[in-house]
Amino acid sequence: MTRDDLIALTPDVLAALSNRGLVKRATKEVDAGERPALTEDADGAVRAAYPDGVTVTLPGGGGLAAGTCSCPAPGVCRHLLAVVLTYQRTHADARAREAAPDRNAGPGHDAVPGREAPPGRADAGDEPWRWSPGDVTDEELAAAIGAPALTAARRRLRRGYAAVVHRPDAADPVPRVELPTGTVRFLVPRRIGYARGDAAGDGGEAIALAVWACRAADREQPDRPEAQVRVGGTATVTEHPALDAAVGLAADVLLTGVAHLGSGVDARLAAVRRDLDAAGLRWPLLAVEDVAGQLEAYAARGARYRPETLADLLAELPARRRAVVNAGATPAERVLGAHEPAETPLRRVRLTGLGARVRESGGEVGVDVVLAHPAAVSVLVLRRAYPVTDDDPPTGHELAGRRVTGTTLGALATGNVVSESAVRSAAHR
Numbered sequence: 001m002t003r004d005d006l007i008a009l010t011p012d013v014l015a016a017l018s019n020r021g022l023v024k025r026a027t028k029e030v031d032a033g034e035r036p037a038l039t040e041d042a043d044g045a046v047r048a049a050y051p052d053g054v055t056v057t058l059p060g061g062g063g064l065a066a067g068t069c070s071c072p073a074p075g076v077c078r079h080l081l082a083v084v085l086t087y088q089r090t091h092a093d094a095r096a097r098e099a100a101p102d103r104n105a106g107p108g109h110d111a112v113p114g115r116e117a118p119p120g121r122a123d124a125g126d127e128p129w130r131w132s133p134g135d136v137t138d139e140e141l142a143a144a145i146g147a148p149a150l151t152a153a154r155r156r157l158r159r160g161y162a163a164v165v166h167r168p169d170a171a172d173p174v175p176r177v178e179l180p181t182g183t184v185r186f187l188v189p190r191r192i193g194y195a196r197g198d199a200a201g202d203g204g205e206a207i208a209l210a211v212w213a214c215r216a217a218d219r220e221q222p223d224r225p226e227a228q229v230r231v232g233g234t235a236t237v238t239e240h241p242a243l244d245a246a247v248g249l250a251a252d253v254l255l256t257g258v259a260h261l262g263s264g265v266d267a268r269l270a271a272v273r274r275d276l277d278a279a280g281l282r283w284p285l286l287a288v289e290d291v292a293g294q295l296e297a298y299a300a301r302g303a304r305y306r307p308e309t310l311a312d313l314l315a316e317l318p319a320r321r322r323a324v325v326n327a328g329a330t331p332a333e334r335v336l337g338a339h340e341p342a343e344t345p346l347r348r349v350r351l352t353g354l355g356a357r358v359r360e361s362g363g364e365v366g367v368d369v370v371l372a373h374p375a376a377v378s379v380l381v382l383r384r385a386y387p388v389t390d391d392d393p394p395t396g397h398e399l400a401g402r403r404v405t406g407t408t409l410g411a412l413a414t415g416n417v418v419s420e421s422a423v424r425s426a427a428h429r
Helices: 011-017 020-031 078-099 138-145 147-159 205-220 241-256 264-279 282-299 307-325 332-336 396-400 409-414
Strands: 037-040 046-049 055-058 161-166 176-179 182-186 195-197 226-231 343-345 349-361 364-373 378-387 416-419 423-425
Touching: 011 020, 020 078, 037 078, 046 078, 055 078, 138 147, 138 205, 147 161, 147 205, 161 205, 161 332, 176 205, 182 205, 195 205, 205 226, 226 332, 241 264, 241 282, 241 307, 264 282, 282 307, 282 332, 307 332, 349 396, 349 409, 364 409, 396 409
Parallel strands: none
Antiparallel strands: 037 046, 046 055, 161 176, 161 226, 176 182, 182 195, 343 423, 349 364, 349 416, 364 378
């Protein structure tokens, strides 16, 4: 049987499943003729043997992550990638031979009547990107991610969650689903084993949640290229004591005025922040933390205090509460950030520097390095602050040379970063 999933793996998909450097190395070796000997089992498993004794097995289903290699390298190694590339080229050569005209056939008889097109070849009018991960069955999910991960996902389904489903098109043929815990991409059409989430250590639970979100989107909003859906649980939230306390605090700050707030507001701020954190309401919590920062800046006569910023924050809290009570079109989880983790460790991630912004206030200089995360179609910020010890704050050129995580701020702001230890906060920092 032909492994159409292996044939469908493009260099970009292989780079997403491993890294671009390994793909380039494996491609160079295959181009130089360093190809393993391949055999195929009846169940679709592909086995490879290298002259130096290294052996590779790619079982049918499960994607590259299910492959095994006898070399000591962890994860997807260059041997696995070279097996995929060799398999693709072997079948491409076979298809080319089948497509060549038969010299013994007469004019107009280049093809053998009744013979089907070789496996993996699409008709010119086919659009392979037109598919939905919602078509995947729970049985296929269990085979791809395992029963424990599927059970954990069902527990999460009972509580309910919000998601944004981005459907594929000719320009971007990879469907993706934004979940509270991260973004899941379905890299190969109709092959759930090649789905990949950007959060590390989720055990496959996010893949099941993404599939169910696609089912809900196909059922409720079948024609929209981007669909916001709520899956499982209850659709409305009418009681949230922690949110009510935050709205009450915002009203008191507004009516009393910043200049007349007493010392007791600090204790109220601490209690509201604690309760919002315990309830998992990330977006109101971030707003209250920003309110606390504005009040601290005012008390210290710091330049970070901005009346218009404080006004926006005080209006944001009741607006979020009103949106939840009225059960608007936006799911409550996306209004409140419910179940959004405070921090999410990321898998191997590639980020592109978009520049940096320098700000000075309150006796310190802050630097925000803006980084694009193309795989998740999002932007992250790396924030650093440095005290100003004299009357002359550091210039932008001097700040660019400050070292962060083994490199400099300037290199981060203008180059590419590949990391296996990045952590993303709920505020995308």
